[in-house]
Amino acid sequence: MSHVSDRLSMIDLFAGCGGMTVGFHNEGFRPILSVEWDRAAASTYAANFGEEHTRWEDIEKIKDDDIPDADVIIGGPPCQGFSNLGTKSVEDPRNKLWKQYLRFVVKANPQVFVIENVERFSRTNEFELLMEEADHGILKGYKLTPGVLLAADYGVSQRRPRTIVIGSRIGRIPLPDPTHAKVPSGDLKPWRTVRDAIGWVDEHPTTTELPQKDSLFFGHSIRGDFSGYDIHFGRQPTPMSLARYDHIPPGGGRFNLPDHLLSRCWREKKTGTTDVMGRMRWDAPSLTIRTEFFKPEKGQYLHPQWEPDRPERRVNRVITHYEASLLQDFPKDYKWCGSKTEIAKQIGNAVPSGLAAAIAKHLKKYLN
Structure with a gap:
């Protein structure tokens, strides 16, 4: 009998640094093509997964003939066009990239595809057009199931909502049921916490820099891996910043600061985002x-360690790149390429x- 990994091939589009592939690979899927235009992310x-099947290039430049058949296609066409911070313009060229995703679906003819995007993607014109393609357009053989999933409900130490669309030509596939809950009952486990993800990490980084190290990917030298x-480095905050951090308890933010530590814009704006200058809770x-x-x-993004009566037991810094990667559920030994800013992105x-x-584990029940 063949292994699942022999059978279930996958293509990852707009693959970034591979977060989605990590999850699918862990469930036995075999990546046969990944496409990413950002050089640091592609590196x-x-x-982590090999250069042979990784294409560092603009997705529009990949010819139809170079698209292999695959069991599954996954990926998140860039969300800047849909995000609240974007222009919200239907003409934003980034919004057109999902049409490239559909071109791959048509050519690779997967049994199932998964699109992930920002939470408000489901309220955009592009989403409506996607649903129309499934109703009577080029995706008409596929049944689409859209919804918003919260990462914390699936065992991630992070309250991150994402729109997920599962498209299937083997019958409609529902979204996976949560495995975790804020208030667990029945088979549901409690949400995983910041402590679960980073409680073991050294609270005091010993450097502010990445190591001196370079690698060769796609014929170009790049920092890393x-x-x-290696990516557990601190920053050099000003005395004013340190004084601010010291006043902020877990779950608190800029509203905990005394007047003399407020910036002018905070002093004048009494309402607004409460998580600004916020401290995580363990x-x-x-x-x-x-x-x-x-x-x-x-x-x-301030480190959660803070005790009211013991100033010496306060960790007055932001989380490091390493801690952020662990909260994003990357493996402890995942490899990273690029500058500090590129890795953060x-x-x-x-x-x-x-x-x-x-999602991968859920799909296997239908694909097998």
């Missing part, structure tokens, strides 16, 4: 890890591998 993918504590999942998690003014843009694995 990270190649460092780095793994483990015993809850983190909020969404974005691409600028190393900037505390961008969200709830790869981590923040990734699909948590635990969420991907939950």
Whole structure:
């Protein structure tokens, strides 16, 4: 009898650094093609899964004849066009990239495809067009099941909502049922916490720099590959920043700061985002890890360790790249290529591998 990995081949489009492939690979799927135009992200993918099937290029340049048959296609066409921070314009060229995804579906003829995107993708014109393609267009052989899944409900230490669309030509496939819950009951396990993900990591990084190391991918030299504590480096905050961090308890944020530590814009804006300059809680999942998690003014990214009566037991820093990668559910020894900023972007843009694995495990029941 052949192994699952012999049978279930997959293509990863807009693959990034490979977060989705990690989850599918862990469930026995075999990647036969991955496409990513960002060189650092493609190099990270190649460092972990091999350069042979990794294509570092613009997806539009890949010819139809170079698209192999596959059991499954996965991927997230870039979401900047859909995101609240984007232009929201239907004409945004990034919004057209999902049409490339559909071209691959038509050529590779997978049994199943999975599209992942930002939460509000399901409220966009592009999403409506996607549903129309399945109703009476080029995807009419596929039944689509869309929905928003929360990574924490599938064993990831992070409250990250993502729109997931499962397309199937072997009968409609529902979205996977949650395995974890905030208030567990029955077979559901409790949400995994920040402590579960990073509680064992050294609280005091010994460096502020990446090691001096280079590799060759796609015929070009790039920084890396780095793994483990290589990417566990600190930053050099100002005395003002340190004073601010010291006032913020777990779950708190800029509203915990005394007047003399408020910036002018915070002093004048009494309402608004509460997670700015926020501190994580040990015993809850983190909020969404974005691409600028190393900037505390961008969200709830301060290390969770803080005790009210013991100032010496406070860790006044943002999470490191290593801690962010663990909260994104990457393996402890995952390899990374690129600069500090490029690696942060790869981590923040990734699909948590635990969420991907939950989808992969669910699909196997229908594909086998």
